[in-house]
Amino acid sequence: MDTREQPTVVSSEEQWRRVLRERGLRVTRPRLRVLNVVARHPHVDAGYVARTLKSQGMSRQTVCGNLDALVSVDLLRRIEPANSPALYELRVDGDDHHHLMCRQCRRVFDTALTSDVRRRAPEPEDDDFDIDGVDVFFWGVCRDCRTGNQQV
Missing domain, CATH: 1.10.10.10 (Winged helix-like DNA-binding domain superfamily/Winged helix DNA-binding domain)
Structure with missing residues (x-):
């Protein structure tokens, strides 16, 4: 965090x-x-x-x-x-972003949702389900942790 x-x-x-x-x-x-x-x-x-x-x-x-x-x-x-x-x-109106989380320091970073990710969103097969939101989390190691510069 x-x-x-x-x-x-x-x-x-x-x-x-x-x-x-x-x-x-x-x-x-x-x-x-x-x-x-x-x-x-x-x-x-x-x-x-x-x-x-x-x-x-x-x-x-x-x-x-x-x-x-x-x-x-x-x-x-x-x-x-x-x-x-x-x-x-x-929550900012019109804000369309997701998150990156570092597995080592647990810091969270915002990242934009690319149009490619939007295009890959599933289409409901019928009217029984309405998608009203998407939450994507990417996991990895941040630059500070990779280079040993993480400040606590």
Whole structure:
């Protein structure tokens, strides 16, 4: 899990407030704090968010409840790599990306979904199944681990 701080797409708390209201969620201080942690540190698990917010008096249960609520209205995306805890990232409208995970350091990197991958998506044989999403995870070893430059 890469916890290095990243810039966020939403630049102000007022924008978060507006987006939460538009999605039908109450604006609460815990919800804003959870959003800010995930925005600054994409691909983090619930434990990381809880540890980060513990000093502000937030319980793990509150963190997990807010993560679930934010996923349910498509503000966050839950990604579930095999044999790893679920990770969270901001869901950006129109964003079509997937993930690379390093087997050694467990860092997650975003990668674009190429048109070739889209063309290979299965076509349902009948009307009994509607595909509404795709989640692709690629596994390998990142450049830092291959060259011995991984910073912990």
